[in-house]
Amino acid sequence: MSCMQKLDVPANSPEPKWTRRCLNCKNRVHNCCPSCRYDLGNIRCLALERFAESLELPCKYHSLGCHEILPYYSKLKHEQHCQFRPYNCPYAGSDCSITGDIPTLIAHLKDDHKVDMHDGCTFNHRYVKLNPHEVENATWMLTVFKCFGKQFCLHFEAFQMGMAPVYMAFLRFMGDDSEAKKFSYCLEVGANGRKLTWQGIPRSIRDSHRKVRDSQDGLVVQRNLALYFSGGDRQELKLRVTGRIWKEA
Incomplete structure (x- = not known):
């Protein structure tokens, strides 16, 4: 059985959960398979989805002290609130873009x-x-x-x-x-x-x-x-x- 399945989604139906997971990646590769260069179309790869769900990855702020190992799909949410993420410069007299630890x-x-x-x-x-x-x-x-x-x-x-x-x-x-x-x-x-x-x-x-x-x-x-x-x-x-x-x- 092919792991690629075409989706027939009614126009007025709510957005499937998988689209929120895959949309960013599809946009990054311009809806084109990075291996064979064929157009991806309105399809999903169930095998890769299951593989991604099984992944556990370190927080991207690991080098700053975070030792969390997280499931792939919860990693981004964690990183948005991670206590080890860099701080913005507190100086308010200019638009300073410097970030870092204390x-x-x-x-x-x-x-x-x-x-x-x-x-x-x-x-x-x-x-x-x-x-x-x-x-x-x-x-x-x-x-x-x-x-x-x-x-x-x-x-x-x-x-x-x-x-x-x-x-x-x-x-x-x-x-x-x-x-x-x-x-x-x-x-x-x-x-x-x-x-x-x-x-x-x-x-x-x-x-x-x-x-x-x-x-x-x-x-x-x-x-x-x-x-x-x-x-x-x-x-x-x-x-x-x-x-x-x-x-x-």
């Missing part, structure tokens, strides 16, 4: 983006802008902190929220979400007897900078209040953001 990204941030690196679980940063009425969708500052043997990215920036200009500070964890949830942090800004505080869980750098920012998951300060905290004639922004990171018991 040590690679730390070196990249330090050498290529000139990011400040600090040891310790507390921070005290002063942000100054001569003309606070110029609000741009760009990162003002990214600082990396190392504590508890992990790295955290502190973002501070100005952007438009609707028609209102705001300033926002938030923390991201350089690792996966399951690890990020083991930590908490707080941020505080204020002056003249008033203050704003924020407490939360750092987001993993698996979540993009824009996703975290747009969710407002951090300390958000309206411009009028930020200028009030700055004192003086309100013609210059001077904000001091303090905070700390701790590990949950």
